[in-house]
Amino acid sequence: MAVRTLAVRKRRVSSRKVVQSTFSYGILTLVTLLITVPIIWLLITSLKAQTEYNVWPIQFLPKVPQWQNYAEVFASRHHIFRYAGNSLFLAVTNTVLSIITSSLGGFAFSRFQDVPGRNRLFSVIIALLIIPTLVTVIPQFIVFSRLGITNTYWPWVLWGLGASAYYIFMFRQFFLAFPKELEDAAEVDGCNPFRIYWQIFLPNAKPVLATAFIQGFSGVWGDWFTPVIYLTSKNTTLAVKIATAYVTPQGNTIVTVTLAACVVYILPLIVMFFLGQQHILKGVVTSGLKG
C-alpha cells in the first residue's frame, strides 16, 4: 500500500514536472523565434530585388535570391571600404588608447589604496559611472568646435587618452583579485610599479582586456550620433553611410542593397561576440554587480 502511494505520488510529481518543463521550453522557443525572426527577415529582404521589396501585397520570398546585392555593397562607387576603414580606424584608435589609460587608472585605484586623495578620487569615478552622458556630449561638442577640431578624428583620440571611468572601474575590479604577494615579490626584486603593471598585471588581464576591447570597439563601430555631428560625408563612418542608405546614380534609395550592407556591417560584431562570448557575458555581470 505505502509503496504504491509513494509510486503514485512520484508519478504525479513527475507528470507535473513534465507540464512545467513543456511550458518552460514552449516559452523559450517562442522567445527564440521572436528574437530570430527579425534577423532572418533582414537576411531574406537583403536578397530581394528592389522591385520585390516595394510590391504590395508583400512578397514574402524573393523569386530568385539576388546575391548580386552583396556584390553591389562593395561596388566602388559606394566607397564602402573608405567608410569601413574610417570606422575601423576610429574604433581601434579610441579603444586601444582608452584601454591603456584606463588600465593604468584601474591599476592605481586597486593597488594604491593607502595614497592620500585616493578615496575622494575614487568616489569621483563612481559618480561618473552614474552621471548620464547627455550632459557632456553637447558641451564637449561646443568646446571642440571652438577649438576647430570638429571634422577631424582628434576628438576620438582625446576621448581615448582621457580614459573612461567605466573601464577604470572594470580593471580595478579585476586587479583587486590579484594576490598582494605577487606585487611584493616583484618589488623586492626591484621592479618599479610601472613594470609591475606592464609585465605582471596587464599580461594576466586578458579576460578584461578582451571584454573592454570588444565593448569599446562595438561602441565606436555602432555609434551613429557622434560621427553625424562631428564629421562630414567625406570622412564619416560606415554607420552613417548605412543610415543615409545606398542610392542609385539618380539618387533613389535602394533598400535591399542597404540591407545587405547592414548584414556586412553587423557581421564583425557578431564574430567578435562569438569569439569573446564567455568574457563578455561575465563582464556584463561583474562590472555591474560586484560594485
Added chain:
Amino acid sequence: MSIAQQPMPRTGSRRRVMSRKARRTAWFYAFITPWLLGFVFLWIVPLTLGFLTSLTNYDGLNLPDLKFVGLNNYARAFTDEDALWSFGQTLKWTALNLPAWMVLSFILALILNQGVKGLGFFRTAYYLPSVVPTVALVWIWKIILDRNAGLLNAVISVFSPGTAIAWLTSYALQGLTVIAVWSGLGWGMVVFLAGLQGIPDELLEAARIDGASTLQIFRYVTIPLMTPVIFFVLVNGLIGSFQQFVVPQLLASIGGGAAAGFTQVPPRPVYLSMNHVNRQIFNFQRFGYGTAMLWLLFIVVAALTVVVFKTSRFWVYTEAKEK
C-alpha cells in the same frame, strides 16, 4: 648630516617609510594623470562652459553678439509647447519601456534558472540582439513595422486582408518599446540570471523543507534577495530611457539619403526630450536654449535617481540590515 642621524636612528627609518609613501603617491598620481586630465578637460571644462552657454544667446558662431540672458533660457523651456510635449512623451516612453523590459527579462531569467537544458544556447540567442548596432537595429525594425512593405502588416493581412497600420507613426511609442525590449532583453536577462544564480541553494532548500510553496519561495526568498539586482537594473534603465533619442531620430531619417542628419523630425509620439534638445542645437543653433534644457533634464534624471536611491533602503535587501 651624520649628527642629525646618529642620535635618533628611528627618524631615519621613519623618513624611509615616508619616502616610500611619497614615492607611492607619486606613482599613483602618475598612473591616473591621463584620467585626471581627461576629467578636467573633457568633463569639468565643458560642463562649466556648457552652463555658462545656457545663460547666453550663443548661436555657435558670433561671439561679438553674445548676450547674457540670465535664466531666460530656463524659463523658456516651461512655456515651449514642444519642450513640454517631448517631456511628457519621455515620461510615457519610460513608463512603458522600463516595466516591460524589466519584467520580461526577469521572467526569462527565472525560466532559464530552472536548470533547463541548452542554457548556453538560449542565453547566446537572447543576447544576440544586444550586439546589433543601432543603425542596423532600426533598419531591421523598419522593414518589419513599415506601413506598406513591413512584415507585420503583411502577416496580419493574411488573416485580415488590407491591414495597413502605421506602426512607426501612429503607434510609434509602442513600436519604439518593442524595438527597445528586443534589443535590451539579452542584457537584462544576463544580469538577472547572474543574480538568480547567486542565491544560495541552501536558502531555497530550507524554505522548501519548511513547507513553503513555490509561489511563497518566490515572494519571500527570491524577490527579496534579488532586490539589489533589480535596483541596479532599474537605475540603469531609468537613466538610459531618459537619454533615448537615437532610435526615434533614425526612425525618421534613416534611408533619407543626404538628409539623414537632424533635418527630419521624429514622429510626434516619439518626439522625446533629447530629440527636442538636439533639434534646437543642431538645426536652429540655439546653443543657449539647448544647453539650458540639458541641465533641466539632468536635474530631473538626477532627482529620479536620488529618489530611487533614497527609497532603496525600504525595499532593497542588504545583509547588514538583517544582522
